[in-house]
Amino acid sequence: MLSLWVAFITGLTTGGLSCMAVQGGLLASSLASQIEKEVATSGTKTTQKSSPQIALPIVLFLAAKLVAYTLLGALLGALGSVLQMTPTMRAILQFLIAIFMIGNALRMLNVHPIFRYFSFEPPASVTRFIRNKAKNKTSLFTPIFLGALTILIPCGITQSMMAGAIATGKPLLGAALMFAFTLGTTPVFFVLSYFATKLGSLLEKQLVRVVAVVLLVLGLLSIDTGLNLLGSPYSLTKLMQTNTQPQVAEIRQAETQSDNVITLNVVNSGYQPNVLQAPSDTELTLNLITDNTNSCSRAFLIPELNISELLDQTGTKSVQIPAQPAGKKIAFTCSMGMYTGEIVFN
Amino acid sequence: MKLLLLEVKDMHCSNCAMKLQALEDDLPGVDTVDASYRSQKMKVVYDETIVTPAAIMDAVQKLGYTSEMVE
Numbered sequence: 469m470l471s472l473w474v475a476f477i478t479g480l481t482t483g484g485l486s487c488m489a490v491q492g493g494l495l496a497s498s499l500a501s502q503i504e505k506e507v508a509t510s511g512t513k514t515t516q517k518s519s520p521q522i523a524l525p526i527v528l529f530l531a532a533k534l535v536a537y538t539l540l541g542a543l544l545g546a547l548g549s550v551l552q553m554t555p556t557m558r559a560i561l562q563f564l565i566a567i568f569m570i571g572n573a574l575r576m577l578n579v580h581p582i583f584r585y586f587s588f589e590p591p592a593s594v595t596r597f598i599r600n601k602a603k604n605k606t607s608l609f610t611p612i613f614l615g616a617l618t619i620l621i622p623c624g625i626t627q628s629m630m631a632g633a634i635a636t637g638k639p640l641l642g643a644a645l646m647f648a649f650t651l652g653t654t655p656v657f658f659v660l661s662y663f664a665t666k667l668g669s670l671l672e673k674q675l676v677r678v679v680a681v682v683l684l685v686l687g688l689l690s691i692d693t694g695l696n697l698l699g700s701p702y703s704l705t706k707l708m709q710t711n712t713q714p715q716v717a718e719i720r721q722a723e724t725q726s727d728n729v730i731t732l733n734v735v736n737s738g739y740q741p742n743v744l745q746a747p748s749d750t751e752l753t754l755n756l757i758t759d760n761t762n763s764c765s766r767a768f769l770i771p772e773l774n775i776s777e778l779l780d781q782t783g784t785k786s787v788q789i790p791a792q793p794a795g796k797k798i799a800f801t802c803s804m805g806m807y808t809g810e811i812v813f814n
Numbered sequence: 815m816k817l818l819l820l821e822v823k824d825m826h827c828s829n830c831a832m833k834l835q836a837l838e839d840d841l842p843g844v845d846t847v848d849a850s851y852r853s854q855k856m857k858v859v860y861d862e863t864i865v866t867p868a869a870i871m872d873a874v875q876k877l878g879y880t881s882e883m884v885e
Contacts, residue, residue: 578826584852587828592848595832 471762472648475629479652483626484660525611526661530654532615537626537650538643540619541633545642548634555697555771555803558631562694562805569687576680626653628693628764628806635767635778635803693805699771701797705808730811731755732800734779736763739800742809748794754787754811767803776803815845818858818867820881822874825851833877841865841873855884 571586629649633642688704695703728747733740734756746752756768758779766779770787779785792798792813801808825831831849834856838847843865849856858870867883874881 576826581852581854587851592835592846595835596838 472644474762475632475645475649476652478629479649480655481652483629483649484653484656523658523662526658529611529615529661530657532612533618533657534647534650534654536616536619538647540630541646542639542643544630544633544646545636545639548637548642549639555699555769555776555801558803559694559697559805562627562690562697566687566690566694569683569690573680573683573687576683577677626650631803632764696799696801696805696808697769697771697803699799699801701799701810703808706799706810729753729755731757732809734758734761734765734768736761736765738763738765738802738807739809744809744811746789746792746811746813748796748813749791751791752789754789756785756787758782758784763802763807765802765807768800769803770798770800772798815859816862818860818870819884820856820858820871820874821854821884822849822856822879822881823854824879825849825854827851830879831856834874834879837870837873837877841870844870856881 568586571583574580575583575586626649629646633645636642636645692704696705700706728750730744730746730752732744732754744754756777756779758766759782761779761781766781768777768779769775770789773789775787777785777787789798789811794814796813797810798813799808799810822830822834825834828851831851834849835847837844837858843861843863845859845861847856847858856874860867860870871881871883
């Protein structure tokens with residue numbers, strides 16, 4: 469299980485940026501125009517609005533987002549206690565998210581009119597309703613509504629956190645995890661949306677391009693994650709690993725191959741070695757060693773053999789691997805498809 | 815009431831469509847606006863005794879978009 473600190477730091481770093489790419493592009497821009505519109509409709513005198521008044525809708529947006537995601541975390545935690553998502557289910561989810569991200573990126577880059585279908589186009593009656601609510605000065609409904617709505621478009625990293633919340637299997641822990649993560653994303657989100665509001669439409673067009681490129685990259689990463697979860701040898705992560713780090717495995721091979729026991733060190737940054745050499749045609753014991761490991765590498769999967777283990781923070785867990793023919797390669801991965809490796813039988 | 819069909823080629827997200835739709839509140843004489851980012855078109859139902867098509871297209875331009883009348 470992910471620690472709350474890891475969730476918070478993830479939010480503060482990559483989470484904030486990738487959330488801004490997905491949710492910022494779709495929702496914070498409507499929030500920005502909402503503010504622009506308020507400024508415009510309230511006359512020229514108020515164009516000199518002080519910063520706190522522009523900041524208020526953003527704060528409300530973020531607060532609503534925080535509450536919505538915390539509730540979602542609780543719900544996912546509860547769901548996790550009854551339903552366990554299989555790696556294949558998660559892989560399919562990753563592919564769907566990738567299609568959504570790449571489609572949106574191509575839409576933003578204006579590649580073909582067909583990609584416009586990736587954009588949410590609320591019916592006129594809905595936008596009329598939101599507008600009427602927003603017109604009421606005392607009502608701060610719109611930013612709150614939009615903030616809560618972000619749960620419908622979680623970014624790739626948020627989605628991984630949601631998977632983490634399911635994995636907790638407890639409503640309270642799920643809620644705490646999503647709270648910590650969303651809180652972490654808040655500073656980046658605030659700063660970026662605050663300045664996006666001030667940039668104006670000229671720079672906004674450039675920002676759209678940047679966001680589109682980021683989305684494209686995240687979409688490809690999402691496909692990669694999906695491939696890892698399916699245990700595919702053709703994921704980018706896997707191809708890069710086999711080209712860069714085969715030596716590590718050779719050294720380890722000598723000390724681990726005896727007694728049909730192979731050892732894998734599960735560390736915060738993944739698995740060491742990431743290519744394990746193993747004897748073929750014999751049953752093996754795979755020892756998974758954790759030592760103060762806090763990252764998602766602790767949720768260990770071998771998709772092909774249907775092995776799924778949630779390791780303790782510190783300890784050793786043994787997994788039985790049935791006999792495999794020589795030349796066979798079996799992929800292992802963390803439950804989020806971020807860290808990967810393989811066992812090579814020969 | 816009359817119907818005006820405009821093509822607005824520079825809508826780059828559904829948010830633009832929402833901006834254009836707000837003309838129903840902001841431009842007197844405009845009854846309803848149905849703008850779509852997907853089709854890059856907007857349908858305007860307006861009161862011809864209060865507002866002209868030219869004035870509507872002018873308002874669209876003030877919002878930062880260019881429109882063309884569709885026959």
